[in-house]
Amino acid sequence: MPILETRGLTKRFGGLVAVNGVDLSVEQGEIFAMIGPNGAGKTTVFNLVAGLYKPTSGQILFNGKSVYPVREFWRNYLPPLAGYYTVADAVRRRLGLGPMPLGLRPHAVTALGIARTFQNIRLFSYMTALENVMVGEHPRMHAKVWDSLLRTPFARREERKVRDRARELLRFVGLERHQDQYARNLPYGFQRRLEIARALGTQPKLLMLDEPAAGFNPQEKNELMQLIQDIRGQGITVFLIEHDMKVVMEVSERIVVLDYGEKIAEGPPQKVRTDPRVIEAYLGKSA
Amino acid sequence: MKRKLPGFGAVGRAQNIPYVLLGIALLLFPILDSNRSQVDVAAFAGVWVLLALGLNIVVGYAGLLDLGYAAFFAIGSYAFAILASGQFNIHISFWLLLFASAFIAAIFGVLLGAPTLRLRGDYLAIVTLGFGEIVPRVFRNASVFTGGVNGIVGVDQPKLPAVFGWSGNFGFNPIPYYYLILGVIVLSLFLINNLRNSRLGRAWMAIREDEVAAAATGINTVTTKLLAFALGASFSGFAGTYYASKLFIVSPESFSFQAVSVVVLVMVVLGGMGSMRGVIVGALLIYFIQSYVLIQLPGWIVSATSALNIDFLTKLDIGSYVQRSNFLIFGIILAGIMLLRPQGLLPSAQRKVELEGGTSDEAVADLRGSA
Numbered sequence: 280m281p282i283l284e285t286r287g288l289t290k291r292f293g294g295l296v297a298v299n300g301v302d303l304s305v306e307q308g309e310i311f312a313m314i315g316p317n318g319a320g321k322t323t324v325f326n327l328v329a330g331l332y333k334p335t336s337g338q339i340l341f342n343g344k345s346v347y348p349v350r351e352f353w354r355n356y357l358p359p360l361a362g363y364y365t366v367a368d369a370v371r372r373r374l375g376l377g378p379m380p381l382g383l384r385p386h387a388v389t390a391l392g393i394a395r396t397f398q399n400i401r402l403f404s405y406m407t408a409l410e411n412v413m414v415g416e417h418p419r420m421h422a423k424v425w426d427s428l429l430r431t432p433f434a435r436r437e438e439r440k441v442r443d444r445a446r447e448l449l450r451f452v453g454l455e456r457h458q459d460q461y462a463r464n465l466p467y468g469f470q471r472r473l474e475i476a477r478a479l480g481t482q483p484k485l486l487m488l489d490e491p492a493a494g495f496n497p498q499e500k501n502e503l504m505q506l507i508q509d510i511r512g513q514g515i516t517v518f519l520i521e522h523d524m525k526v527v528m529e530v531s532e533r534i535v536v537l538d539y540g541e542k543i544a545e546g547p548p549q550k551v552r553t554d555p556r557v558i559e560a561y562l563g564k565s566a
Numbered sequence: 567m568k569r570k571l572p573g574f575g576a577v578g579r580a581q582n583i584p585y586v587l588l589g590i591a592l593l594l595f596p597i598l599d600s601n602r603s604q605v606d607v608a609a610f611a612g613v614w615v616l617l618a619l620g621l622n623i624v625v626g627y628a629g630l631l632d633l634g635y636a637a638f639f640a641i642g643s644y645a646f647a648i649l650a651s652g653q654f655n656i657h658i659s660f661w662l663l664l665f666a667s668a669f670i671a672a673i674f675g676v677l678l679g680a681p682t683l684r685l686r687g688d689y690l691a692i693v694t695l696g697f698g699e700i701v702p703r704v705f706r707n708a709s710v711f712t713g714g715v716n717g718i719v720g721v722d723q724p725k726l727p728a729v730f731g732w733s734g735n736f737g738f739n740p741i742p743y744y745y746l747i748l749g750v751i752v753l754s755l756f757l758i759n760n761l762r763n764s765r766l767g768r769a770w771m772a773i774r775e776d777e778v779a780a781a782a783t784g785i786n787t788v789t790t791k792l793l794a795f796a797l798g799a800s801f802s803g804f805a806g807t808y809y810a811s812k813l814f815i816v817s818p819e820s821f822s823f824q825a826v827s828v829v830v831l832v833m834v835v836l837g838g839m840g841s842m843r844g845v846i847v848g849a850l851l852i853y854f855i856q857s858y859v860l861i862q863l864p865g866w867i868v869s870a871t872s873a874l875n876i877d878f879l880t881k882l883d884i885g886s887y888v889q890r891s892n893f894l895i896f897g898i899i900l901a902g903i904m905l906l907r908p909q910g911l912l913p914s915a916q917r918k919v920e921l922e923g924g925t926s927d928e929a930v931a932d933l934r935g936s937a
Binding site for chain 2: 329387389394403406410430437481
């Protein structure tokens with residue numbers, strides 16, 4: 280069973296169709312890449328899966344369960360009552376119905392095990408590297424308001440555990456010596472790694488990386504590819520958007536190609552590389 | 567670079583000595599100072615410290631620009647005044663209401679916060695400004711409950727069991743009030759310090775830094791922001807209860823925009839957003855300027871001009887002119903301080919970096935570390 284599947288996923292922004300009927304299926308434990316020219320709709324797909332955008336139509340399935348809209352009516356007619364999602368969430372949990380169906384709000388998607396990084400790095404600039412990763416662990420923490428307010432023994436124990444885990448993650452991405460640096464003071468390459476560490480902090484099953492190699496030199500690209508392999512080695516499925524063909528071809532096991540919001544090719548790297556439609560999309564039609 | 571707040575459990579470390587000394591000084595102050603009116607001033611200053619600490623949660627930690635903080639202060643005050651006065655002849659214990667009205671203020675924090683959740687920055691400021699104006703007006707017009715323009719006079723005062731020949735009645739004696747507010751502030755500092763270094767505190771700061779990224783890392787931005795409003799408001803509930811009983815009266819005029827919301831915001835920004843020490847210093851400084859410097863200034867100027875003994879200057883009567891341009895002078899002082907120290911008097915570590923820029927040493931250390 281694929282870990283992530285989209286069926287006929289479509290997103291319109293006014294007259295522009297950013298994503299048009301895309302069917303994807305990312306298998307458990309693979310490294311899956313999405314490529315395509317600028318403006319092909321790759322990041323939009325990420326944003327749809329992550330719950331930042333709501334699909335115009337189509338379905339998103341995570342672990343075979345529908346991610347997307349169950350309570351369409353509420354969403355459309357009660358937007359000003361922002362608190363209600365939370366209330367509904369709490370009520371469902373009390374009733375033993377489990378968390379709300381996926382896809383509604385980004386934090387709930389993350390809680391289910393989908394983490395992401397951003398194309399333009401979005402770290403918490405004025406927090407230290409360690410704090411950034413600790414924020415990442417937020418959805419896996421259980422301290423309630425009272426625990427935070429009174430620093431109960433439970434909160435203290437949890438803090439210690441989370442701090443240790445965050446240090447471990449920083450070591451994993453090779454930033455252990457920079458844990459007390461403010462994120463904004465880190466060099467660019469380290470910031471990208473820190474963002475990955477923060478995403479790993481949420482203990483994802485699926486990690487979505489949006490152009491992780493952008494702006495990297497060849498050495499950094501090699502390190503990144505190693506890191507991606509290591510992440511997969513931990514049993515985490517990796518879904519990445521990447522422009523750098525060397526990285527894509529070397530690291531990924533399957534590739535999907537988008538152009539103008541539509542899927543034009545899919546398959547292993549060797550096959551995609553020679554696909555005439557892909558070549559056309561990238562190089563233009565030969566005369 | 568290590569950052570650590572002075573922990574309350576860490577008395578005895580050398581770096582904490584100034585704090586311990588300060589604590590002793592604060593405890594002994596009313597005993598050593600025979601001038602009761604100064605103790606009284608200090609007891610009022612504590613209200614502002616509490617308000618500034620509370621607003622610091624909303625503005626400094628969560629980064630939500632709230633211009634209507636006076637509303638929660640008013641709600642806390644009125645909640646106490648209605649439930650502990652001759653107004654309805656209800657007299658519930660002060661100690662119970664101290665926490666009850668904090669809770670009531672927190673609930674209103676959620677109610678007023680909920681509609682603003684989708685707003686940011688300037689837009690949020692305008693909506694909260696509106697709430698800050700509405701709430702005192704409601705209190706003024708709902709005269710059945712609140713006594714309207716006249717407010718509620720004869721608010722109950724705290725009582726303790728009699729000890730050491732002291733009756734336990736607070737009455738109009740400023741000394742017990744002083745110790746009370748000191749205790750409340752210490753409690754608040756303890757709670758806020760806990761919050762700052764907790765799951766919730768980190769979530770607030772994450773939202774302040776980047777809301778989209780915070781949501782993507784699994785923070786429920788709705789509840790987290792509402793909690794900022796609620797907890798921020800609860801401290802002004804403490805302050806409101808204390809203020810009402812200390813002043814013996816609540817009236818809608820005490821909670822206007824320019825008297826409270828702006829002043830508290832100025833205290834937070836000028837002291838150093840997000841820094842507890844800074845905010846306390848800011849609150850005390852602004853209170854000192856407002857309640858002492860600005861009031862004494864005309865007198866000083868009159869005596870200075872008469873000392874100079876220049877006929878022309880005495881005739882000009884600068885003293886009364888200064889008195890009338892109170893707000894102008896206040897504004898000039900504020901503008902001056904902000905120009906000299908844009909990061910605040912005692913900025914938080916973050917703000918320091920933000921405004922002074924990353925130091926070049928750090929950048930060099932980085933490169934060396936990566937090589």
